[in-house]
Amino acid sequence: MIFICLLQDLILLVKMPLNKMKILFRVIAFLEGVSYILLMTVGLYCKYQLDDPSYVKLLGMPHGLLFVSYIILSYLIKEDENWENKDLGVVLLASILPFGTFYVDWKYLRK
Numbered sequence: 001m002i003f004i005c006l007l008q009d010l011i012l013l014v015k016m017p018l019n020k021m022k023i024l025f026r027v028i029a030f031l032e033g034v035s036y037i038l039l040m041t042v043g044l045y046c047k048y049q050l051d052d053p054s055y056v057k058l059l060g061m062p063h064g065l066l067f068v069s070y071i072i073l074s075y076l077i078k079e080d081e082n083w084e085n086k087d088l089g090v091v092l093l094a095s096i097l098p099f100g101t102f103y104v105d106w107k108y109l110r111k
Helices: 002-014 018-048 054-076 085-094 100-109
Strands: none
Touching: 018 054, 018 100, 054 085, 085 100
């Protein structure tokens, strides 16, 4: 059921005007970067120093959803942003590097 809802939302995203999709991608990129940093700092600190893995679970699910959204949206706006394969590779690589999504926003999305 959730997959069908996500698929319907994805179809609506494809029909979305470029400027709105780019704004949505910038917001998702920012939130994904913040959630990754929180997961790697607060989540791992609580897991290994306080022996409480609940924060990793609490922060991991939203980060996972934002990560998948970031990947999907980067593919959807690739052509509209005139990104070559190298540029798309940098954008995708930035999703797994700390502070990488902030670099993508600064380098590729502020036009």
